Amino acid sequence: MHSQQQLMDSQSVLVIEAGRTERHYWKDLWRYRELFYFLAWRDILVRYKQTAIGIAWALIRPLLTTVVFVFVFGKLAKLPSDGMPYPILVFAALLPWQFFSNAFAEAGNSLISNANMISKVYFPRLVVPVSAVIVGLVDFLISGVLLVGLMLWYGVVPDWRIVTLPLFLAVAVVASMGAGLWIAALNVQYRDFRYIIPFVVQFGLYVSPVGFSSAIVPEQWRLLYSLNPMVGVIDGFRWAILGGENQLYWPGIWLSLVLALLSAITGILYFRKMEKSFADVI
């Protein structure tokens, strides 16, 4: 047991001033690293405790959506599938899309649903929306099992490109984090933004190439179409999983990547700027 005086000497002095939080922020974020895991763990645990079929929900949702999309786009609209089984074509796109929409929606609402914690305890607020994205990743991994099942069923064997999959997933993570941080911070100040979330999720499903291949978009519009960062991610997923003759539209991929990074960087900056007043406003 050391003496109290020694203890005091070894302690650093914390200074609190208007606009000062900046300095210890990233150190604090590291100190609270376990909170990322525990908040994600709580959300997953609670979700599956309240449901009767539990984890199966992560499988049923993408499965049913795939069935509908295969029927509407493949059978009724007869959109081309580049010789691939239509279910796999759809599912390979649905997987990243559902990850994005879940992660974005959960992150966007995360501050409001944890309002009590924010007004009563100090921790870097960035932890909250980021953990929501982690929850989305876990769901993604669970539904990923379904994709493996479908590939086995249709006898689709991926080639070397499958190893690039994590890169495209990373772009989706960055994009959802960027959009989620923006909406989360805005949502605290202006509750209108909670109505934007379901709109983006619903609208995005149809403007992203989930039910069809982006190859049907005319060449001159491809770059414009790629302004939606999920276009690049979805194309990348199909390219990595389906293999074959599939060609990547590189300018679109780069554009997606840049836009995703841009949204994440500005998202973090805006979030950090607004964060100080969260507890006063929420």
Added chain:
Amino acid sequence: MAVAIAVENLSKKYIIGHQARERYTALRDVLANGAKRFVHKVTHPFAKPEDDATHETFWALKDINFNIEQGDRVGIIGRNGAGKSTLLKILSRITEPTSGQIKIRGRVSSLLEVGTGFHPELTGRENIYLNGVILGMSKAEIDKKFDEIVEFSGVETFLDTPVKRFSSGMTMRLAFSVAAHLNPDILIIDEVLAVGDTEYQKRCLEKMEELSRDGRTLLFVSHNLGSISSLCDKCMYLERGRLKQFDRTAAVIANYNQVDNRESSVEISAAMRVKGNGSILFRGASLMGISREPKTAFLIGEDIQLELTIESLFEGAMSFWLIVFDSTGRPLLSTHQRDQGMVEISCGKYRLSYRTKGLGLMPGVYTISAGAFDPKLTFLEWIDHFQTFEVYPTFRNGTPFDHRWGLVNQSADWRLEAW
């Protein structure tokens, strides 16, 4: 002794919207106000920019200075809206000060509410981990102290039961137990004793004493002057955002309870508002005797009149209510206008008068809270502790007497007849 907390010129400003029903703003309103201002500018290009009448700045804390030495146990008292919670929130870094500087030496843990982050669906065990991590412990630390936490909480047998099946007392004990094992150098606690049974309160106080014996610094807010005086050796008295007194606990409490710092007419500030949707606003209150003379001290059994000025945006039936608290913050009595029937109100300004024939209060110092309900018991307004008054420790004729027994006083008609 080394200084643990040094506070210099600390101020915190809030901006309060009068019409705002909630603290957040709707984008709709921002856009609408912006458009209105723009139209006004275009149509009245030479008019002076008008003040934004819907907003009012409010200094929750103003120019606070103090030093707390390591190992001190400091109580913080003050009426509602005095800035106690704001001070704790700034010290625990939940919110930023507007100006001023604070230096803190050592690890700070704050407990502004018992059980923050507890999830009812999760089990006791799961909540210990979750709550611990939220409060800033590492998983390894919790692992190490897990048995101690469980033992102190006394809920061993329910460890794997979802917390929603716990009684509120059990939840409280578990939550306090987690917080008590944080092992900080400085522990900041707000009103955790306001809830829970006496046994729980006793345990909490004992634990806090134990922590401070280990040389930890303690900051403790409570309405309960009893626990402040038994736990804290120093005490801060905040009044309307200013530090009025910082001294030995006994001296501060004596001053706090003094009759002199009471006013018979008070303006009601937004900070005293606990709840309400803004449709009924109490603006001011005056305390008076039987013939409307301003008064804050009464003889036992004397008639009391309270007059509230009210602004109403509400139309329809509603009713008012009033609560009297003793000096430790314990509610003693309440009266509801609805017992007599609801009243109809429409938009406009009103004066509400409340008159009682001899409150059944014992000698002591009391505070009043009041509010309004709509027929569905939604809070239209709720203002806490806006007025203080005293009942003299005397007989009705003014002769000193402080040997009354019991909890209530009853005025009665005594008659002695020879037969």
